[in-house]
Amino acid sequence: MCAVRDHELAVAQLRRSYEAVPAGQPVRLAKRTSNLFRPRNAPRAAGLDVSGLAAVLDVDPVARTADVQGMCTYERLVDATLAHGLMPLVVPQLRTITLGGAVTGLGIESTSFRNGLPHESVVELDVLTGAGEVISARRDGAHGDLFAAFPNSLGSLGYATRLRIELQPVRRYVALRNVRFTDLTELTAAIGQITASRSWDGEPVDALDGVMFSPDEAYLVLGSFTDDVPAVSDYTGQDIYYRSLRRRQRDALTTYDYLWRWDTDWFWCSAAFGVQHPVVRRLWPARWRRSDVYHRIVRLEHRHQVAARIDRWRGQPARERVVQDVEIPLERTADFLHWFARRVGMTPVWLCPLRLREPAGTGSARSWPLYPLRSGQDYVNIGFWGSVPIAEGAADGDVNREIERAVSEAGGHKSLYSDAYYDRDSFDRLYGGDTWRAVRDRYDPEHRLTGLYEKAVARA
Numbered sequence: 001m002c003a004v005r006d007h008e009l010a011v012a013q014l015r016r017s018y019e020a021v022p023a024g025q026p027v028r029l030a031k032r033t034s035n036l037f038r039p040r041n042a043p044r045a046a047g048l049d050v051s052g053l054a055a056v057l058d059v060d061p062v063a064r065t066a067d068v069q070g071m072c073t074y075e076r077l078v079d080a081t082l083a084h085g086l087m088p089l090v091v092p093q094l095r096t097i098t099l100g101g102a103v104t105g106l107g108i109e110s111t112s113f114r115n116g117l118p119h120e121s122v123v124e125l126d127v128l129t130g131a132g133e134v135i136s137a138r139r140d141g142a143h144g145d146l147f148a149a150f151p152n153s154l155g156s157l158g159y160a161t162r163l164r165i166e167l168q169p170v171r172r173y174v175a176l177r178n179v180r181f182t183d184l185t186e187l188t189a190a191i192g193q194i195t196a197s198r199s200w201d202g203e204p205v206d207a208l209d210g211v212m213f214s215p216d217e218a219y220l221v222l223g224s225f226t227d228d229v230p231a232v233s234d235y236t237g238q239d240i241y242y243r244s245l246r247r248r249q250r251d252a253l254t255t256y257d258y259l260w261r262w263d264t265d266w267f268w269c270s271a272a273f274g275v276q277h278p279v280v281r282r283l284w285p286a287r288w289r290r291s292d293v294y295h296r297i298v299r300l301e302h303r304h305q306v307a308a309r310i311d312r313w314r315g316q317p318a319r320e321r322v323v324q325d326v327e328i329p330l331e332r333t334a335d336f337l338h339w340f341a342r343r344v345g346m347t348p349v350w351l352c353p354l355r356l357r358e359p360a361g362t363g364s365a366r367s368w369p370l371y372p373l374r375s376g377q378d379y380v381n382i383g384f385w386g387s388v389p390i391a392e393g394a395a396d397g398d399v400n401r402e403i404e405r406a407v408s409e410a411g412g413h414k415s416l417y418s419d420a421y422y423d424r425d426s427f428d429r430l431y432g433g434d435t436w437r438a439v440r441d442r443y444d445p446e447h448r449l450t451g452l453y454e455k456a457v458a459r460a
Contacts, residue, residue, distance in 0.1 A: 003057045008068065009127075009160050010052025011134060017049035018132055022220050027130075027449055029071075029159065034295070049340040053161055054098075058079040064167040070160035078259055086167040089115040089357075093262040093299070094291040100160035104153055106371060106415045108325070108352050109224060110207035113195050116357030119151035120366065121166040127158040130444025134161060139366065148437040149405075152431065154416060157439055160192070171225040173232065174207065174219040174258040176251040179220045184334035187218050188380070190194060191353045192330055194222070195378050207258075210351035211245055215341050218351070219245045223258065235261060240276055241270050242348065243251045247322030266291045268348055269385055273297060278378040292408035309367060319397050322346060326356060326414040330378035336410050337382070343406075344399060370433035370452070371413060379412070397421055416456040427453050 021027055030047030050071045057067040061084040068077055068367035074088070081087050088099075101107075102118040103125070115121065124138045127146060135158075137143035137150070150157055179200070181187035187210070194205050200222055207223030229252035235241035241261045244251060253261060265275065275278045275293060278392035312318070322344065328336045330353070340349070355378050356365035365375035374378060388399055401421045407414050413430065414420075420427075427433065436452055 003055070005095050006097045007057055007162065010050075010069070010329040011128075011283045013049050014128060014159075014161065015132060015134070018128065019280065021448075023446075023448070025230050029155070039359075043277055046096060050159070050161065051098055057162065059084050059086070060084060061228070062376050063167075064169070065164055066167055067162060067164050068099050069162055069354055071098050071303055072100075074100055074102070074261075078256070081167055081169070082256060083170055084167075084203065087170045088118070089166055089168050091119065091259050093261050093267070093289055096290075096292040097439075098197055099163055099165070103151055104155055104162060105417055108354060110209040110221070110352060112355040112381070113191075113208045113378075114166075114198060114206075114357075115353055116355065116365070117151070117371075118165075119368065120357040122147075123164040123166060124160040125150065125160050125164070127160055127189055127215070127443075129158040130440070130446070130449040134444075135443070145439050148366075148368060149370055149432070149435055151368050152416065154452060154455050156449050156455055157443060158449065161240060167299075171227045172255060173226050173229045174223045174254065174255055175226050175229055176224075177203070177222040177259075178249055178251065179222060181218050181220065182216045184212075184215055184218060184337050187220065187351075188330055188333050190220060190277065191333075192378055194220075195353060195355055208353050211242060212245075212337060212349040212351060214345055215338055218228065220351075221245065225255070232257070236264050236289065238278065238281055240268075263291045266294045266387065267383075269333065269352060271295060272386075303331070317389040317391075318343045318396065321387050322389050322399055322403070323385045323418040324400070324403060324414055325417070326403070326409065326412055327373060327379040327381050328410050328412040331381040332410040332412070333382070336406065340382070340384070340403075343402065344384070344388060346384045346386050346388065350381075352381040352383070354381050368437040371415075372432060373413065420457045422457055424453055424457075427457060431456075441453075 012349060028047040030163055052068040054071040055069050056077055058065045059080055064086060066081060073096050074091055077089060077099060078087060090109050090111050092102050092109055097107060103122060107118045124136060126134055126136050127150065128134050135143050135146065139145040139147050146157065178280065181190065194200050198205050204224050205222045206225045208220065210218060210220040212218040221252050224381055232252050232254055233239065233244065235244065241264065270276055275284050275289065356373055356375055358365050390396055400419055404414065404421060422430065431452065440447065
């Protein structure tokens with residue numbers, strides 16, 4: 001009962017802080033961390049008080065559900081569920097991603113080839129709407145339109161205060177097989193086979209992702225939950241996880257370390273800070289080898305442009321940030337990766353197969369209009385994070401625009417946590433503009449919340 005009372009008080013404080021925001025002023029969350037890469041053009045303003053909404057309220061090990069506050073990080077959520085031998089159906093890669101953030105802004109990981117995206121395991125959610133009301137929404141209830149449109153709405157339809165999610169049983173370890181492919185067509189064929197059978201060479205596959213170092217060197221990482229492994233590796237110290245794919249055909253991690261295997265080095269992006277150099281790594285405290293620490297460094301760089309000024313002093317060309325995750329239909333993935341290698345040339349590239357979840361007994365996936373992936377279609381999430389030099393005569397943003405065109409031509413979608421350049425008509429067509437406006441008009445009739453296009457493209 002104490003948790004319920006504390007939650008009620010936190011929601012009341014959130015509503016008071018919302019009511020205190022003057023009409024016409026942007027509404028923002030007052031939170032210290034973010035996994036977004038979209039800079040904001042709007043001036044800073046007082047934010048909503050979400051300080052009391054960061055806990056796990058309850059874990060029901062019998063029903064295999066958890067009631068979780070919207071600002072609860074996956075790090076805290078995993079700690080609570082693993083204590084019961086359970087985990088969320090999809091655990092995004094970075095510790096400080098919040099459950100509410102993963103639902104309103106999308107998330108993905110290696111169980112997505114069978115469990116879809118994080119919002120697909122949501123049973124119900126409470127949302128503070130633009131009208132200042134807290135509404136409980138379920139798929140088949142009176143507010144089913146809000147439930148369906150909330151994923152990928154980026155806070156433009158409200159903020160989740162509580163979510164009830166499904167959980168899955170998990171074992172102590174994850175046994176890994178790192179399978180190399182020298183041909184991307186063969187790799188995509190293997191993804192299709194594994195997605196259909198959930199096995200490879202007679203062994204079960206519970207988790208699936210991969211890395212492309214080049215078109216003729218790519219790996220699928222096949223994970224199987226187990227209670228028995230001969231030994232486990234540790235990639236929180238001197239060893240670096242993504243490099244192990246080239247060295248080891250077999251590996252194993254504790255389930256906890258597997259879930260956060262990418263966080264220690266922010267996939268491979270920690271190299272930009274020198275953290276992968278053996279000497280620097282010994283001196284850099286382990287508690288600072290975390291994605292949120294690296295993200296704070298990046299935000300400081302964006303603010304002060306130290307590296308950019310050094311590059312100009314050295315006569316180096318300006319650079320364009322290319323930080324994206326895109327979903328490409330499986331049958332077009334090999335072609336897209338070849339194009340990306342030729343045109344953009346960034347490596348490594350993360351590969352994470354995805355298929356919308358088909359709940360038991362339904363035979364079909366649910367519809368999510370603001371991110372309309374097709375039911376029954378296999379996709380591959382392709383993640384690339386870095387920068388490229390701006391060629392002579394080109395402008396900042398040109399490469400990102402090319403990528404957006406290539407993604408659309410391949411029948412894919414891209415998530416909106418980073419820079420987007422779509423015109424409004426294209427954006428509405430790709431991201432359910434008509435549905436978004438209808439839901440916004442119902443739950444935010446005075447349009448107090450910043451619009452989806454304004455958040456994602458105009459950086460408001």
